[in-house]
Amino acid sequence: MSELEWPVSRVRKTFIEFFQSKDEKGGADGGHTFWASNSVVPYDDPTLLFTNAGMNQFKPIFMGTVDPKSPLAPLKRACNSQKCIRAGGKHNDLDDVGKDVYHHTFFEMLGNWSFATYFKKEATAWAWELLTNVYGLEPDRLYATYCEGDQHKGGTVPPDEETRQLWLQYLPPERVLKGNMKDNFWEMGDTGPCGPCTELHYDRIGGRNAAHLVNMDDPNVLEIWNVVFIQMFRNKDQSLSMLPGKHVDTGMGLERITSILQGKMSNYDTDIFTPIFDAIHKRTGVRPYTGKVGKDDSDGIDMAYRVVADHIRTLTIAVTDGAQPGNDGRNYVIRRILRRGVRYARQYLYPPGTQYEAGFFSSLSSIVVDVLGEAFPELKGNPGVGMTPEKVASIILEEEVSFLRTLDRGIAQFEKFAEMDQSAGRISGEHAFMLYDTFGFPVDLTLLMAEEKGISVDSQGYEECMEKQRAKSRGEAKEGEVVLVLEAEQTDKLAKELGVVATDDSTKYDWTSAGSGPRGNATVKAIWDGKEFLSEAKEGTYCGLIFDKTNFYAEAGGQLFDTGRVTTSEAVFNVQNVQKFGGYILHSGNLGSGSVKVGDAAELDVDYERRSLIASNHTSTHLLNFALRKVLGADGAVNIDQRGSIVGPDKLRFDFSYGKPMKVEEVEQVRTLVQELIRGGYPLQKKEVALSAAKQIKSLRAVFGEVYPDPVRVVSVGPVPHSIDDLLAKPDSGEWEKLSVEFCGGTHMDNTKEAVDFSILGEEGTAKGVRRVVCVTRDAARQAKQAAEDFDVRVANAGSITDMSELDREISSMRTDVDAIVMDYVRKDAIKKNIDKLKDKVLAWEKQIIKEKTDSALRWAEALEVSGKFVVEEVDVDGDVKAIDAAMKTINTRAPALPVCLLSRSSKGDKVSCLAVVPGGAGGLDAKDWINAALEKCGGKGGGKSDRAQGAAKDASGFEQAVAAAKAYPASKGLA
Structure with missing residues (x-):
């Protein structure tokens, strides 16, 4: 062979x-x-x-x-x-x-x-x-x-x-x-x-x-x-x-x-790796790969070949499929892999006298495409996540460049920590965390470098530090505290032993999106308590009911489930959660009264008002997806793809691919476009069609990685009069670019005007290349706008305050409050800018006050009689440090060899400032000891060096004693 x-x-x-x-x-x-x-x-x-x-x-x-x-x-x-x-x-x-x-x-x-x-x-x-x-x-x-x-x-x-x-x-x-x-x-x-x-x-x-x-x-x-x-x-x-x-x-x-x-x-x-090895050898000039391991691989070059080749394969595949270097979950793993690969390339693959150039590692991704592109065509272009080979290489390059900026400093810092922790025989958890937090070293890189030195790492200590620092990124909490599930054993038993057929939920679409709909009539086919199927459930039981048919919506595609009530002749059951398992719709909740038996006839009463709120947010999610594509991807150079969503009754959350924060102007354009579509009062078109035919529609938007049923439900809306049949009849028509067209099995409004209004509350990054917006509709949107209008009035009122100290306090309070209040994102940004303008007014006033204090201090210092072996004086500048420093420089110029200690207190009694200068250790004095001898009388302290030190205290009640202590200190050193 x-x-x-x-x-x-x-x-x-x-x-x-x-x-x-x-x-x-x-x-x-x-x-x-x-x-x-x-x-x-x-x-x-x-x-x-x-x-x-x-x-x-x-x-x-x-x-x-x-x-x-x-x-x-x-x-x-x-x-x-x-x-x-x-x-x-x-x-x-x-x-x-x-x-x-x-x-x-x-x-x-x-x-x-x-x-x-x-x-x-x-x-x-x-x-x-x-x-x-x-x-x-x-x-x-x-x-x-x-x-x-x-x-x-x-x-x-x-x-x-x-x-x-x-x-x-x-x-x-x-x-x-x-x-x-x-x-x-x-x-x-x-x-x-x-x-x-x-x-x-x-x-x-x-x-x-x-x-x-x-x-x-x-x-x-x-x-x-x-x-x-x-x-x-x-x-x-x-x-x-x-x-x-x-x-x-x-x-x-x-x-x-x-x-x-x-x-x-x-x-x-094998030929899986040799093309990559050949490229490494050609581009670095390092010796050829020889396949050595462990001690035989004395220079570490063969290990570096394997690491770099393996890691560039992983990164090229993962980024092509939509992963991005980041700080959480799989994206953090991708970042670790990339940095590990770059570190090995930088440290082992470049012979002495040659310099690693950013772009070496990322350039190898093209070899991976050559080797694997036939087997996995998406490597040559993955439109589902907007990836091309060039974009994949650029993402890897960007991360490579970013890491190289800190790598050399990080390696130097590691060497320092290794020396500091040598006696303990391991890198401390605090130091390992600092390498991660400050220098971007994943802990596995620190572990590897420590292993090469024959020492270990305090992993437990590192994890403790990480836990304190780790930002808690949690998903939206869902209604219904308990979620029952059906696994393979239960679905098999339902189908083959109990003879229960899949639930017919087609009537979930039979409702009026304004907030009303018919009750459903169904028969109880199974009762599940999380452990076994029951023939009867009694009052107070938390369980799941399966019916032959249902008008409840089971959670799917980011849309939260329906809630509501089920009644039988003997019982009332409160539905708190609805999930789908292998075709069976499980309604979980509490049996409030009576008992339910298999075979009972039941009335299913959906909370249509709650569903209406969800539908408003869901349809607006489609409009938002459309608007983001129009605003951010208008030139075709940027592909805006949905990366996830959660649609509930109170708000919607939408994640999408985009490589940088949105500008406020862009957020405003997106918001305005969605508002125009809502005010336009456009009817929604919804129909189940063959999956293969639906995929031909030119403007169709689908979520990458999601498996769609066949037939699939198509939902479209926009200013061009149309039906779903029109889309299928002319799938290549450019007119459909003016529409939002998506695969979606969720519940929607009948007309966009039912959303009433729309507001974007926030925009943030969740991972590298992924942004998130949180939005609201209807009353919540109006409330967000009203909150901004109310705050505008507060900012305007603040502008009329003439007492600058009072204005400064109000500015501080407004800055705290504006972040805490839910309001429109664009309006909030404008409010923050107006608050900043008020702060500029305060800063100008403070600058003038400082100038006046400094001028006063200079005049005082010029007039001061400088004599004796040292100087200890109170400066009347309201505790201002810059003014004290100006006075000190004047005195030092007049008497360059004289030790000087200056103190000042604020008129409010909430601040004491102290500055000491001892030129060349004059009189055996230490500036740091000097100021601390004084400030301890006021409960304060300072720092610095022996020739210059400064400090402060927050209580001026002991100021006279502090001045006396400052004067006594030289005498304690024999200087009288």
């Missing part, structure tokens, strides 16, 4: 085509569906930092929560090569990258899946066929493991004897090995689908019995194939139950199998 025979592109293609040819019977028809790799940024899965396994995007199928209208719903078998990142969270290989030849932060996971079609027999047979017959691996180098079983976390897992027997068809008993629960039992999380897994391991060396090296982290005996048999469910009480549907989840690392097929002893020696 050779690199020429098995280039990585052929390895990947062969895998996919093999499974595309396989259906559950092994025939050529109805084979595995190729399912394109998901983004590494899992927009639809908040539990993950990054997509870290091939099965991530199929979780709704495994969990039994897939929407019947989702494109995933009809899927039976699938295969692909999934982009994965393991850096941060539960699976984190970042710290190991570079130290060996097999760890990566980004890798490709070749996978094939069965969703309750074939199982163990086919999965093992096809694994063997692909590896030995197609890829041509030597069978005597392969070892299989199976789950040995255990009493585990409250549930018995029997030995997987079936899988063992299947492998014995291909391998001798000594190469079919038991695996423990850690290695051979897979779980999605603390609860959820799980099951035994089987692995195939390959011995790179061969000609020996390597059974004792399996799962022992030997680089030459490596796991290449892992098949999870998802057949169980881990319940909340940790017990295990069997799933009705049994699934197969296969994963094989592309980098590993490629290294084997190319006859390489390391993933880094």
